[in-house]
Amino acid sequence: MDTPEDLRYSTDHEWVRVAGDRVRVGITDYAQDALGDVVFVDVPAVGAVVEPGGPLGEVESTKSVSEVYAPVGGEVLAVNTSLAERPELLNSDPYGDGWICELRPSDPSTVDNLLDAAAYRALVDG
């Protein structure tokens, strides 16, 4: 499993990449592998305000429906519109072109509460 060092991770298998005052969010390589082929991604509305741990969207694969939770709370600034036609990007490039949305954290310090790469690896290998 690929677990980039520069990201932070939730115990629900989302990743966060900090860029200035915003964070980009997606699901991990472990998560996409467990889901199998993704066929539909429900992304949040731009402008929506999400609670930490609250619903952020849904990922549907050929075998299951999975909820995506907000790793941090905040306002949705952007969503990955490519996923409407190419949801398989979550499988092929989960940390890159398969990102789901960008948030402006209501409390940027909460990012520090997320797991680092080593702790996330320990979680999924455990």
Add this chain to the structure above:
Amino acid sequence: MTTEPPAVAPAASEPVPLRHSALIEEHVSLGAKLTDFGGWEMPLSYPAGTIAEHRACRTGAAVFDVSHLGTVRVEGPAAFDRLQQTLTNDLGRIGPGRAQYTHLLDDDGGVVDDLIVWWLDDESFDVMPNASNTSAVTGALGGTDTTEQRAVVALQGPYARSVVRSVLPEAADLPHFAVASMTWRDTPCVVAGTGYTGEDGVEIAVPSGSAVPLWRALVAAGAVPAGLGARDTLRLEAGLPLHGHELGRGITPLQAGLGWVVGWDKPSFRGREALVAERARGVERRLVGVTTVGRRPPRAGDLVEAGSGSSGVVTSGNFSPMLGHGIALALVSEPAPATGTPVVVTTRRGPLTGTVATTPFIRAGQFASPPSTPPD
């Protein structure tokens, strides 16, 4: 992120050791993701993924390990009568060397199992139930459970016959729903012109010791390994029922639109009285196909409401890899809506709009693509 239980991998009700086919080590070495299905640990998908495997079966040829299906050998002078008086379909319609799809019912007309009978020769039949129903079928028919002694591989797709021609040439010319004993590398095997994908193809039962070399020969000849994930999306596109979804106790063959599986002229078979009564008064619900707009899949358990006033529930739903939108089978109240009737599928994730559609959703060979064309 949380994940609901996979639709194709119902959890075992109690922790019993999982069974394995003779091909398990081959699947692991191919990098298969394994799943528990009917008490067996079987390949869900290979690294190519369910959709690529699905496409391989629609365009070329795919090979599936279906050893989890049971094999019950029923033989002897009483074998014909025992099957004929227990199962719904009329063996008088076929003869030795043919296969027949049939049902085992309970006394209420509900489907205990749907199965295929391979009529091997005059007094010998291989009955092939679903994995989890093998003991129920053995209980009803007697016979010997030979599941452990063999593997079954299904070679399916518009180019399945050209693939098998280089491995077992005799199988390439086997007619649809014919059954024949053949010899592959000095090993006896049984081949049937059957399958569960909506494509042409054959299923081959071989002694367990020959499973790996046969599998490798078929893959070397061009068949793409495919798992149970693709098997499920393929059978749904083909409009084929899955026991536990479209069929089961409480669902009769008539409700599932499978009246042709019933030998009405036979004097007796299990569940006949209930079924005859249901036919006389008319079914209260019926299985229909539904297509939905957009990629979001309808799912089993979603509610269906038709513009005609009929309503019901989705029994199986998924994304159709070939059509690019959602498809479903649904049991809806009579009078069932006609093809083309608008429907709304209510999911806990919001409504989907759709239309009642004829099944199968695709035609056999519709997406055939010559294997000689390399990808760009």
